[in-house]
Each structure stands twice: as C-alpha cells, then as structure tokens.
Amino acid sequence: MTFLSQFARSERDPRLLKSGSGSLGLPDRLAKGLGWFSLALGAAELFAPGRITRPLGLQGKETIVRAYGMREIASGLLSLSIDKKAGLWSRVAGDVVDLVTLFNAMRPGARRNENLTVAMVVVLGVTLLDLLSSTAVTVAHRRPAGSFKRYADRSGYPQGVEDARGAARGRGMAGAG
Amino acid sequence: MRALVWHGKEDIRCDEVSDPEIQDDRDAIIKVTSCAICGSDLHLFHNLIPAMLPGDIVGHEMMGEVVEVGRGAAGALQKGDRIVVPFTIYCGECDQCRRGNFSVCERSNRNARIQENVFGHATAGLFGYTHLTGGYPGGQAEYVRVPFADRTHIKVPDSLSDEQVLFLGDILPTGWQAAVQCDIKPTDTVAVWGCGPVGQMAIRSAVLLGAKQVIAIDRLPERLGMAAAGGAVAINFDDESVIERLDELTGGKGPDACIDAVGMESHVGFAQPDTVYDRAKQMMMLENDRGHVLREMIYVCRPAGVISIPGVYSGLVDKIPFGLAMNKGLTFRMGQTHVNRWTEGLLKLIEDGLLDPSFVITHTASLEDGPEMYPLFRDKRDQCVKVVLKP
C-alpha cells in the first residue's frame, strides 16, 4: 500500500472541522479493543512463551503456549475484521481452552497453584467480557426473524408487469451497447 | 456544512466540514436535496477498495439544486436548475467521451498519473470513490462540487419527484446497461444474481427489453419478493440449488445471459465452500474479491451466451474457470456505467409512466442518521433494500 502515500486531498476540497456521530456502535468498538488485545497477547505467547510458563510453573510447555499464541492472533485478526462475530466467538472458545489448560495444570499442594488460580480468575473475567461482547455484536447486527415484508406491491411498473414486458423494445434505446 | 465522512473500516461519521468552492471554470456547486447509499458504498464501508483516506466525503448518488456556476459551465447550467448528478464525471470532449464511453473519460480523473501505474490506464473521475478515481468529495452532504458540470449533469423536470429521478444517476442506468449488454432477444432467458437495488433495476430493464424469462437469484425473501413483483422467477440459494433450478427453468440449456449484480462481496456460507476459502484469502490479502458468482455464471451459462457484470470487482480474483468460458464461447461485458449514455431513453420511460424507480426505496432518513443507515443496509435489517438520505 505504499502507493497510498502518493495521494493527498486537494487543498481546496472541504476540510474536516468537527467530527460528529458515527456508525461504529459500542459493541463494534468493544470488539476492536478485544481484537487488539488478542493480537498483543498472541504476540507475547508466540515470541516470549517463557514469560508465561515460568510464573505458572509450566516450564516445558512453551510449544503449546506458542500454538495458543497463533490461535490468539487468528482470533484477533478475525475480531478486527468485518467478520468480528466469528472472531469474538472464537475468543470465547479459546478462553474455555485456556481455562481447561490452567485447571489441568493444578496439582494437590503444589506451590504454583496460587498463580494458576490468579490466572484462572483473570481468564474468567476476560471470558465474561468476551461473552458479553460476542452477544452484543450478534444482537446488534442480527436480522430479527419474524414477519418479512415481501414487497409484492412494488413492481415498479405504473402500468403493470404485463404491459411492461418488451415495452422498451423498438424505442431505439437498446442499441449502442 | 454537514457531510458523511469516511474515517476507516465501518466508521462513517456525520461531520461538520468546510463548504465546497468553485475550483475550475467548468464547476458548479449543488445544494443536495436527496442522496442515496449504494452497494458500492458498502465496499468502501468494508475497506475493501484501496486508496480511501480518512476524512474523505462519501456518496455518489445525489441530486439537487444548482447554487453556483463557474463561467465555463454557465452556458449549460443556471442557478436554480434542478439536476441529478451522474456518478461518472465526464468531459464530453475526449476520444472516449465522443464514443459514449463516459466511465473511462480520459480527462476527468485528476489522479490519472497514479491510476495509470496501477491499472495500466486511467478511468473517469468518480464522486466519493477513492483517490484512484480522482478522490472527488462525494454527495452524501449538504453541498457538492460537480466538476465538468456543463456535461456532468442530468436536468430533470419538476413534474417528477426526487424519488422518481434520483436513480438516473447510478443504479437505474447500471441495471439498464447490464441488460443492454445481454443483447436480449425475445426468446432469451436472463438470469440475474443479486436482488439488491442494482439487481432490481437489471430485472426491470430485462423485462422492459422483452426477455422471455427473467430469473432472480438471492437469499433474502424480501428482495426475492420484490424481484418477483417485477416479473422475475425467484431462486433462493439458501433453499435450493441454483444450478439445478436454472437447468430446470431453461430445459437444461442454461440462461442465454447471466448478470452479476453481486460483485466482490458474495455471501459467505458453508453451503458455498469456495466463499469461505475466498474470505480467508481476502483476509490474508492473498486475493481482493470473492469470485463465487463469476464461477457459477460461467458454469451454468448457455454456450455462446453473455456474462454481463455490473457488480464491482477491485483487483485479483482467484480460481476463475477461464477454460470453461473460452471453450463455451462466452462473451464478457462489464464496467462502471456510462451513465449519461442512457439518460434520454430512461428519463422518457419514467415520464411515459412505463417505469417508476422509486419502488426500490424502503428507507428514508436524515443525513444525521446516515451513519446508522450504513450498518442497517449492510446487515439487511428491517428488510432494507435502498436508503435515501435527505440532507
């Protein structure tokens, strides 16, 4: 997209004076925030898995954490795209996987249990936010089911369909293709 | 003045901006009385067409009253004239304009140099439609500057309402050109993919041009209902196989002409696995457009038939079965619409009461509510087919 830098708005075209209300609703903005969060967390998991495994006492599991990082980045990209609904629900699914992983790492009496518990509480909080946001986006952009208009009265031909058939033939309009 | 301004993906705002001014002799300034949101605006809303800059005013379907005229346009336009603005800006004098190919006018794109590098050649300037096509501020605004205004206008009689003539600037001639490109004969079946506003106009045009059978394809019951009202046989691709139904309706021959009024954003669903694959590639910037409709048309079209493409594509499309198209001897015809080429005849059809394009309008709103109407139209909520805004 380097060619974008060649474009400039003409000096004399209208300039922005004051920004007003916009099309991005609260659910959309929340999705954007979570998308960027996903990308940041994913990058950390991918490039510095040790920072995550050490405090949790999960040394040796770096490859899994890296894989989770890739998942997180995919969810992030999807949440930032126009298919944010799929992205956010994939985040919810990812949260569940994270929770199960953390829970399975608990061992009776182990010292790491404390940190694992803190991590689980944090993930649980994020899960709630993800659920809230996925639901909000789903509702905001849904086509409510129910009585559909069928627009049966909108033919567009003031004289009716049958009179319209072929009516423009021979008007010398069709040529010049 | 107030205008709808593009700030990024899905981010259109109703902003306060400075008023447009005459920049060139041939300019005119229009006070917009009605404007509309187009399916093409959705491609910008989704940031799928490159070369938009935050702060660009959108909109290319507008009409209104002339409030200022440059010296060079004074012979053709006067203060107080009521005009529809065609979305393709044209000079009327270059070689292409003289051939009637207004959408590839050789003079009206002020960023022609840059577009030549990307496209090989420059095309006409367009309103509110990326800097590749001139970056001209659009008409979803209180006022708009019209370049080459002595040619780039359609005068409309006071006896017709805004709603009846507004679409002369884009979707009506677009549907019409799509149908004309099909060289319709009285024995022909014409299949139209997409029952959005452009598809609806293409269906009406094919009926008026005397096709034996017009078939409409979509998945939204209300749009298919509107298509049926216009004289088409409806196929809902969520419920039935498009290929099988088309074969049935044409006795296995296939449609003589296929119109793609969908374009680059074909519906993504697991029933059309190629669309999921396209969407993934689009997201990773490995492909620009989703070519599902093109693939389906090439497969089902009758040999020696016509593929007419008003739907917008932006760049690279993968997995197009070109070998099928070549061996079946198909003719491809496409392009941005040469709006003014069709004006006279279409205006006459409306005046004679053969067609009233206002049937397609389902929503009317103020300019302030414009930003909310974008996602509503995109999500097809409230059975929205076409939105008209009143600045």
Ligand SMILES: NC(=O)c1ccc[n+]([C@@H]2O[C@H](COP(=O)([O-])OP(=O)(O)OC[C@H]3O[C@@H](n4cnc5c(N)ncnc54)[C@H](O)[C@@H]3O)[C@@H](O)[C@H]2O)c1
């Ligand atoms: N060539 C031109 O000058 C010109 C002018 C105006 C609009 N356009 C283009 O025409 C296209 C349609 O515009 P619109 O305003 O009607 O938009 P729209 O988005 O309202 O309509 C598109 C319709 O296609 C349907 N659709 C999606 N996938 C489909 C599939 N696989 N098969 C059948 N139908 C499918 C959708 O349900 C929708 O009803 C857009 O690409 C727009 O950019 C071109």
Ligand SMILES: [Zn+2]
């Ligand atoms: Zn348009």
Ligand SMILES: [Zn+2]
């Ligand atoms: Zn020209």
